[in-house]
Amino acid sequence: MQRIVVLGAGFAGLWSAIGAARALDERGIGADQMEVVVVNATPWHSVRVRNYEADLSGVRVPLADVLGPIGVRLVVADIVDLSVSDRTITCIAAGGPTQLAYDRMVFCLGSRLVRPPIPGLREHAFDVDTYEAAMRLRAHLAGLAREPRSSGQATVLVIGAGLTGIEVAAEMPGRLAAVMADHPQARPRVILADRAQRIGSDMGEGACSVIAEALTALHVETRAAVEVAAIDAGGATLTGGERIDASTVVWCAGMAASPLTANFPVARDRSGRLAVKPSLKIEGLSAEFAAGDAAWFAIDGAHSCVMSCQHGRPMGRFAGHNVVCDLLGEPMLALNIDWYTTILDLGPWGAVYTEGWDRRVVARGAVAKRTKETINRQRIYPPTSRDRQEILAAAAPIVQKPPSYAQPAAAP
Numbered sequence: 435m436q437r438i439v440v441l442g443a444g445f446a447g448l449w450s451a452i453g454a455a456r457a458l459d460e461r462g463i464g465a466d467q468m469e470v471v472v473v474n475a476t477p478w479h480s481v482r483v484r485n486y487e488a489d490l491s492g493v494r495v496p497l498a499d500v501l502g503p504i505g506v507r508l509v510v511a512d513i514v515d516l517s518v519s520d521r522t523i524t525c526i527a528a529g530g531p532t533q534l535a536y537d538r539m540v541f542c543l544g545s546r547l548v549r550p551p552i553p554g555l556r557e558h559a560f561d562v563d564t565y566e567a568a569m570r571l572r573a574h575l576a577g578l579a580r581e582p583r584s585s586g587q588a589t590v591l592v593i594g595a596g597l598t599g600i601e602v603a604a605e606m607p608g609r610l611a612a613v614m615a616d617h618p619q620a621r622p623r624v625i626l627a628d629r630a631q632r633i634g635s636d637m638g639e640g641a642c643s644v645i646a647e648a649l650t651a652l653h654v655e656t657r658a659a660v661e662v663a664a665i666d667a668g669g670a671t672l673t674g675g676e677r678i679d680a681s682t683v684v685w686c687a688g689m690a691a692s693p694l695t696a697n698f699p700v701a702r703d704r705s706g707r708l709a710v711k712p713s714l715k716i717e718g719l720s721a722e723f724a725a726g727d728a729a730w731f732a733i734d735g736a737h738s739c740v741m742s743c744q745h746g747r748p749m750g751r752f753a754g755h756n757v758v759c760d761l762l763g764e765p766m767l768a769l770n771i772d773w774y775t776t777i778l779d780l781g782p783w784g785a786v787y788t789e790g791w792d793r794r795v796v797a798r799g800a801v802a803k804r805t806k807e808t809i810n811r812q813r814i815y816p817p818t819s820r821d822r823q824e825i826l827a828a829a830a831p832i833v834q835k836p837p838s839y840a841q842p843a844a845a846p
């Protein structure tokens with residue numbers, strides 16, 4: 435029996451596993467000949483992109499509901515080591531350390547928040563990188579009103595105005611108002627800070643002004659070109675010595691690929707990502723594939739794929755299909771996606787939808803928000819019906835169309 439091991443069950447890993455199961459099913463190959471095993475730290479598929487939302491119910495899907503009906507084995511364990519030369523994975527499961535040999539591997543351990551050595555950051559800053567971290571932030575906010583009164587009690591300082599930081603900040607006025615509703619004397623305040631000269635500059639000129647309009651409407655204060663020197667339980671100190679009192683500091687600055695990418699005897703990019711071919715096989719290796727945030731290649735032949743579920747899901751579907759083809763000596767498919775979009779949530783104000791690598795704004799406000807909600811609550815979810823055929827069909831190695839949006843009909 436041959437074994438395909440998929441590491442991680444996020445957007446790339448879950449879809450790799452389903453893609454591999456689909457390719458085996460299509461060829462009539464049973465689990466007695468080729469086994470697909472997924473190793474993940476938790477028994478959940480976490481819809482990580484929703485961690486900035488106030489309501490976190492439904493952001494985790496039980497992996498057993500998706501993998502069980504398609505005959506994929508799930509191992510819940512922390513992967514602590516891997517050896518390409520021995521083709522083995524070492525993990526710590528509930529029963530202790532265990533090793534798993536593979537014939538082919540798909541590496542999908544994703545990315546994690548970068549935490550630079552700023553004094554107090556690890557101890558005092560919150561984040562939304564994982565479900566657990568988002569729940570910790572949620573519990574902290576819920577307890578704010580019970581804290582002794584202080585100048586920063588109702589202030590949230592969000593550091594890092596990339597896409598995640600903007601989404602977190604845009605939700606915060608509403609979340610703060612809700613938890614401080616019985617304390618009218620406390621003035622909720624949200625500050626979004628970044629070292630860049632302009633807030634939202636990553637999103638391009640057109641979207642930047644939409645973001646500014648939304649943040650102003652939501653009363654989110656912005657601080658560009660600032661550097662945080664230290665964080666403590668009561669707030670942050672900037673490099674120039676300025677103090678910002680805030681009982682809640684949320685760190686949203688920077689992502690890096692899983693540190694286990696260092697175990698591969700190949701070069702990595704500056705985010706720690708492994709270079710892969712359009713087949714998703716790791717450049718320079720023969721039995722190892724990678725997909726999602728831990729991998730990069732020119733997704734349209736010119737632009738590097740982006741750490742995103744937008745790219746992670748199709749990378750997973752193609753990696754899963756190709757890993758089976760590779761084992762069987764069949765030709766593999768090349769992934770090429772000729773479109774790129776960004777749909778940024780701007781809280782109760784709405785959202786902004788851009789198309790293309792130059793990020794042209796095509797929809798904004800409530801229109802873009804409808805698209806964002808469809809993406810976050812439907813498009814990126816695996817089927818939860820437990821229907822084997824429906825689950826397998828969803829992993830076909832094809833490229834979806836961009837998410838649609840509809841402008842309201844013009845008044846007659």
Ligand SMILES: Cc1cc2nc3c(=O)[nH]c(=O)nc-3n(C[C@H](O)[C@H](O)[C@H](O)COP(=O)(O)OP(=O)(O)OC[C@H]3O[C@@H](n4cnc5c(N)ncnc54)[C@H](O)[C@@H]3O)c2cc1C
Nearest residue numbers: 442444445446475483512513544726727741742743744746
């Ligand atoms: C708040 C937020 C908002 C975002 N918004 C968007 C958005 O709007 N659009 C978009 O496209 N992208 C967005 N992203 C990025 C997106 O979430 C990631 O690009 C995506 O999750 C990457 O998928 P992945 O499968 O590579 O990694 P992940 O989804 O991170 O999955 C990795 C999996 O591996 C597991 N794992 C990791 N290490 C180990 C280990 N050592 N042992 C065992 N298991 C392990 C994890 O538990 C996880 O299940 C957002 C991210 C965040 C945090």
